[in-house]
Amino acid sequence: MIQYACVFIVVFTTGLCSRVQAQEAKKEKYVLVVHGGAGAIARDKITPDQEKAYKAAVTQALQAGYQQIKQGKTSLDAVVSAIETMENNPIFNAGKGAVFTNEGKNELDASIMDGATRKAGAVAGVTTIKNPIKAARMVMDKSNHVMLAGKGAEEFAEQMGLEIVPASYFFTEHRWKRIQELLKEESNKIELDHDNKQSSLLSNTTDRDKIGTVGAVALDKQGNLAAGTSTGGMTNKKFGRIGDSPIIGSGNYANHEVAVSCTGWGEFFMRTVAAYNVASRMNLLNKSVNEASEDTIDEIGDMGGTGGLIALDKNGNYAAPYNTSGMYRGMITENGTVEFYIY
């Protein structure tokens, strides 16, 4: 009985909040939140220069997306612009800077979802598309499909006029060194890009190795939400492994109420259907974005998984829980102020 009494109070309070925030939304409230991966980011090992580089990269992403929304473009435009800058920046494991597979290739995945229409697009296992997030958007906008994979996805992107690059474009010295070290150590070992436990087995991993997937969630002036996620997956991955990033519902999801982008040990985010898990808790249990996001990360943690997510609701409230030691993330609102956090 006490529990039900609580439900009444919560519903009532949320009702009040919604009205207050709806008024704020009329004052052109808009928000963009990005992440650059969750993982084992040791406070005592990250140098001031490294921290500065991540802050600069996150700030660049936020400002690129912010300009889109400020100019009246959509949350989808903001998400694509923000992620594009991160895909082009070799410090993230997405686009240029992606980790190498066991076969010495860079296989990229990305997805996007439009909260207003619940249309979605994704590409998986692509090796020649400069900006996979743009290809995901093309799949959503210009095909009848949600997900295209491999060579087929590359052909589609080329037909759509997207920039195609030689596979060597994605080469970065630090990722190449890392895969060579791993292959030497144990050819069968799969280093999970974000996994503390497995990473700790590798004495010579650097903080740079652990930077993961990138993602963005945005609320535009029209009150519409969008979410995008892009990744190079796991270092030393084999057998055409696809993680959660291109899976609608797992690594990415958006509807009228919330937009979610995840990063972490992909298999656990797939098994818990993490992004839609957050949305369901909000939609069906009337939980706040904060509660819903934390409950989902707790569910992943209980299962043994690690990672984090960013979630943004229709009123501009956001959450960014993680169960790793850190998650690179930042946010910008209509006043243009950038916030950046690692821990």
Place this chain on the structure above:
Amino acid sequence: MIQYACVFIVVFTTGLCSRVQAQEAKKEKYVLVVHGGAGAIARDKITPDQEKAYKAAVTQALQAGYQQIKQGKTSLDAVVSAIETMENNPIFNAGKGAVFTNEGKNELDASIMDGATRKAGAVAGVTTIKNPIKAARMVMDKSNHVMLAGKGAEEFAEQMGLEIVPASYFFTEHRWKRIQELLKEESNKIELDHDNKQSSLLSNTTDRDKIGTVGAVALDKQGNLAAGTSTGGMTNKKFGRIGDSPIIGSGNYANHEVAVSCTGWGEFFMRTVAAYNVASRMNLLNKSVNEASEDTIDEIGDMGGTGGLIALDKNGNYAAPYNTSGMYRGMITENGTVEFYIY
């Protein structure tokens, strides 16, 4: 206030039901439900011989899975056995009998999930694995991954000792004729395997063309649930399109409470995260398997999507809603009686 009063009643009633059904479960209650695709199955066009063939195929699948459970094996074993028979039967669009892509290939997808552990496995876009459902199970049991795609998945299956066949094994005359007709009619037309609207554009489609994805959900003597799904996707699909069948949360999902397998216009099942959608409604809203399944199909219908699903709860209650003209489906319980339905 009235709404909340209702909640109390529902919770109370469900509580009583659960106890009654839990006692039944102790009497070795077990159930297997399979589907052979939802689509435009016209009552006046299906011949008695065709109906007989589907009934025989569904019965074979049910009996194969039933034997597993009867012998004390798991719901996972039952799901694999049932789907294996359907993959080997050319009347279904899965395994042998899969539809052709625009390039004249058979690209297969499959997934499986263990409700007891929420472990999952999937393969996508494979062309040489005789039984993709077995490969999905190997991914779950023998790798750290959930999803493997393309050549990598095939290599993995081969290393695991699964039967590899030449691509020509999947050739069937009726599917080949169909793709040739389609390519002639319009090289760019994508015929959705289950879509009434698109199929109606094609005057010469046969009922056989519309038989879709296969799936199975099982409850074993230990009270554990499992779900599996296998497909050849859409006739004339292009660009490495992946549908909902290999996507955990969309085409397939299982937990302690419910197991779900979907069939239909995959893109809509991906956008609504259909299989997990059913599970969420049950878990978070305490809805029955019937209500939750129907609500999900309604959500897909509201969005413009077509298809169906089978869902089985931990007490052996099942639902099989669809918004197409028919869905091949059948069920068997511990007494060994087979039921078969199309409409």
